[in-house]
Amino acid sequence: MNTAEFSALIFVGSCLAGFLGALTGLGGGVVIVPMLTLLFRVDIKYAIGAALISVIATSSGAAAAYVREGYSNVRVGMFLEIATTIGAICGAVIAIYLRASVIAVIFGSVLLYSAFLSYRQKPHARGQVETGRLARWLQMDGSYPTANGREAYHVRNVPQGFGLMYIAGVLSGLLGIGSGAVKVLAMDQAMKLPFKVSTTTSNFMIGVTAAASAGIYLSRGYVDPGLAMPVMLGVLSGSLLGARVLTGATVKVLRIVFAVVIAALAVEMILNGLSGRI
Amino acid sequence: MGEIEGAEVVREVDRGAEQRMDEWMGRLLQGGVTLAAALVLAGGVLYLLRHPMPTDYRQFHGEPQDLRSIRGIIANAKALNGSGLIQLGLLVLIATPVARVVYSVAAFAVQRDWKYVVITLIVLGLLCYSLFGQA
Numbered sequence: 001m002n003t004a005e006f007s008a009l010i011f012v013g014s015c016l017a018g019f020l021g022a023l024t025g026l027g028g029g030v031v032i033v034p035m036l037t038l039l040f041r042v043d044i045k046y047a048i049g050a051a052l053i054s055v056i057a058t059s060s061g062a063a064a065a066y067v068r069e070g071y072s073n074v075r076v077g078m079f080l081e082i083a084t085t086i087g088a089i090c091g092a093v094i095a096i097y098l099r100a101s102v103i104a105v106i107f108g109s110v111l112l113y114s115a116f117l118s119y120r121q122k123p124h125a126r127g128q129v130e131t132g133r134l135a136r137w138l139q140m141d142g143s144y145p146t147a148n149g150r151e152a153y154h155v156r157n158v159p160q161g162f163g164l165m166y167i168a169g170v171l172s173g174l175l176g177i178g179s180g181a182v183k184v185l186a187m188d189q190a191m192k193l194p195f196k197v198s199t200t201t202s203n204f205m206i207g208v209t210a211a212a213s214a215g216i217y218l219s220r221g222y223v224d225p226g227l228a229m230p231v232m233l234g235v236l237s238g239s240l241l242g243a244r245v246l247t248g249a250t251v252k253v254l255r256i257v258f259a260v261v262i263a264a265l266a267v268e269m270i271l272n273g274l275s276g277r278i
Numbered sequence: 279m280g281e282i283e284g285a286e287v288v289r290e291v292d293r294g295a296e297q298r299m300d301e302w303m304g305r306l307l308q309g310g311v312t313l314a315a316a317l318v319l320a321g322g323v324l325y326l327l328r329h330p331m332p333t334d335y336r337q338f339h340g341e342p343q344d345l346r347s348i349r350g351i352i353a354n355a356k357a358l359n360g361s362g363l364i365q366l367g368l369l370v371l372i373a374t375p376v377a378r379v380v381y382s383v384a385a386f387a388v389q390r391d392w393k394y395v396v397i398t399l400i401v402l403g404l405l406c407y408s409l410f411g412q413a
Contacts, residue, residue, distance in 0.1 A: 042335040059375070233315065
């Protein structure tokens with residue numbers, strides 16, 4: 001198999017990852033790393049470098065649309081990004097010292113938990129929420145468009161959100177994923193933001209988090225151009241396509257299928273890591 | 279009660295300007311991604327032409343130094359080296375979220391929200407550390 005064929009296969013696989021990612025919200029990174037390591041036998045450090053690139057590509061490509069619609073809370077996002085970037089830097093540095101098989105097992109475990117979280121995600125009960133003290137000082141309350149015009153909401157539990165965001169950042173830097181599930185969890189469950197605000201703000205934050213770790217990976221030589229090229233182009237093409245195909249009912253079925261596929265990949269990663277094949 | 283209503287009115291007025299700035303920011307982001315994709319595509323074509331035999335990715339070797347530093351990447355790109363162009367495109371891609379943060383600093387400054395100017399500068403500082411602080 002020559003380079004062109006190899007690149008073409010990776011391109012097609014990444015297209016699929018980007019397409020499914022755009023439809024289900026579970027990012028491309030979670031598919032890219034298992035695909036490259038299990039299917040193409042690429043060393044996990046190269047795989048994570050390429051996955052981080054794909055995370056930034058889909059985030060910057062898609063976030064543009066969300067920001068325009070006026071859902072994401074820039075203040076909440078920006079403040080919490082302090083936590084995620086510190087976490088991402090920590091994660092990227094830790095990854096340098098960990099063995100590939102250890103990273104594989106951690107990856108599989110996080111993947112399993114992430115799929116479980118996304119599948120079970122039920123928005124927190126809508127009720128009267130009082131603005132937390134730190135949230136008030138940081139002026140985090142906002143409003144979002146609903147059927148009845150703009151509805152105001154209050155934010156609380158900022159310290160808990162900050163802590164969870166740090167963990168999301170570490171996972172992103174260590175595993176090359178976007179950690180969207182953890183971010184949405186932090187904002188929706190802990191900080192009581194409306195679900196749609198949480199998801200859009202999370203998309204807005206994911207790119208910044210990935211950029212922090214990608215910079216470290218690039219300067220340490222973990223990002224290979226021959227590998228990142230088909231991955232980035234594939235994921236972009238796939239997510240552009242996926243964004244146009246969005247229909248409500250199909251997404252529900254897809255999400256279940258995706259969760260099952262992710263769970264299977266996760267188990268594979270763990271087994272391969274434990275047996276030393278990664 | 280009146281104080282809260284006043285703040286709500288101020289927010290309404292701000293939101294129009296905020297919305298316009300957000301749209302501008304969104305367009306900037308997409309422009310950056312497009313430029314990055316163009317560079318990566320161009321580099322990719324050159325790379326495929328010059329590397330008919332595939333690299334072995336099973337062993338981790340680490341990239342050569344001139345594809346890791348910004349100066350090296352720019353030099354390679356200028357020489358129309360496929361790998362260099364790809365890396366340059368990736369740098370542009372990584373720069374898009376950074377550009378968004380820089381933009382936010384300006385946006386908060388225009389709104390005279392100094393608390394968030396500081397917060398955003400902290401994020402920017404962390405990003406710069408990760409990009410340039412690794413010698």
